[in-house]
Amino acid sequence: MTNKVKLLAVSSFIAVAALSAVPAYAAGTTAGSSINNTATVGYSVGGVAQTAVSSNTATFVVDRKISMTLTEPGNATTSVAPGSSNQVTTFLLTNTSNAALDFGLALAQPAGGTAAHGGTDNFDVTAPTYWINTGPSVGSATYDPANSVQVTYIDELAADATKYIFVLANVPGARVNGDVAGVTLTAQARDSGTAGTQGAVSGETAGANTAGMDTVFADAAGATDAVRDGQISARDDYTVSAALLTVNKTSKIISDPLNGTTNPKMIPGATVEYCIQVANGAGGATATAPTITDIVPAQTTYDATFGIKLNGTVTAGVCNADGTTGGSYNAGTTTVSGTLNNIAGGSTSALYFRVTIN
Known part of the structure; x- marks a missing residue:
């Protein structure tokens, strides 16, 4: 079978x-x-x-897919005063790659053109530096001088991690209200690996897929860079907010020894009132505690009885008799001085005092 x-x-x-x-x-x-x-x-x-x-x-x-985003939190200009130092613009870098990366940083300042938040770029800030928060402020979007370190690149940013980058710069003293300085921050992908050492610029793998870890750029176009170039850029700007101060000094006769206060004349012995008007133009930044100094003319004598009046109002260019006593007089230098209250844009304040003609 x-x-x-x-x-x-x-x-x-x-x-x-x-x-x-x-x-x-x-x-x-x-x-x-x-x-x-x-x-x-x-x-x-x-x-x-x-x-x-x-x-x-x-x-x-x-394989390694490299992509990142760079944004400007708050989407607003940084208001700065002429001559101010360490003024902050803030950027947020996010590593959307599937690998940790270093990021090189570079700041460019355009020459003219429309700034990120309007207005025309017409000056450059000076001595820009990059800072990141540390310790208790490491994740904060607000720059913390007490808990921050200066950097030249972003070190070992993990996949999906974010880092606030604070650009600090100085504003030249000669700038006027409304001047704008545009800045563009660029973050370029660099290979990670050794903490405390900036890696080499990341490169995209050419040709066919290899057996090892290849690299593919997947980043979007930034403010000034192209799509899939291994870097990302974003813009911000500084806008000068300055006081628009003008100073006008007037004098008026108060009395003389012969006519009293009735049609007095500027004769020896007459009392004359000086009024120093400080006006801040509409749209100007608030002038904080403006201090006035004035040397009494040698041909006159300071009226210590009347004293110095501060924060007087002005009507149609004429000082009103509504100031409060303050300020000081230095007999050695015959100098009158006084500090006014803050003067907002569109407002005027005055200091006035009296002298006798010698």
Whole structure:
């Protein structure tokens, strides 16, 4: 008798098993991770289950996808005073790559043109530097001088991590109200690896996929850079907010020894009132505590009885008699001085005092 063996049924299944777990970020699985996969085939012969057969392990390496964003939180200009130092503009860098990266930093200042928040760029800030918050303020969007360090690049920014970058710069003293200085910050992807050392500029892998970790640029176009160039840029600006002060000094006769206060004349012995008017033009920044100094003319004598009046009002260019006593007189230098209250844009305040003609 010949026994015939019949294959009654073959059933198989494929089980997919990833043998190594890797983190997943917004941009995908971590670059450089190995994804391993083995298939298993189970079957039976003559109704009898057979030992499953496994395939070889198929392995590939996840490539590096480089992308990032750079934004200006608050979307507003930085208001600055002429001659001010360490004025802050703020940027937020986010690493949307699937790998940690260093980022080189560069600041450009355009020559003219419309600034990010309107107005025409017409000057440059000086001595720009980059700072990041540390310690308790590390994640804050507000620059904290007590908890910050100066940097020249961003070191080891993890995938999906963010970093606030504060650009500090000085404003020349000769600028006037409404002047604008535009700035453009560019962050360029650099290879990470050693903390405290800036990596080399990241490069995109050319040609076909390799067995190792390749690099693909996936960044969008920034303010001044192109799409997929391994860098990102954003714009901000400084707008000068200055007081628009004008000073006008007037004199008027109060009395003389012969006529009293009725039609007095500017004769020796007459009393004359000096009024120093400080006006801040409409739209000007508030002038904080303006201080006035004035030397009494040698041909006159300061009236200590009347004293010095501060914060007087002005009507149609004429000082009103409504100031409050204050200020000081230095007899050695015959100098009158006094500090007025803050003067807002569109407002006027005055200091006045009296002298006698010698």
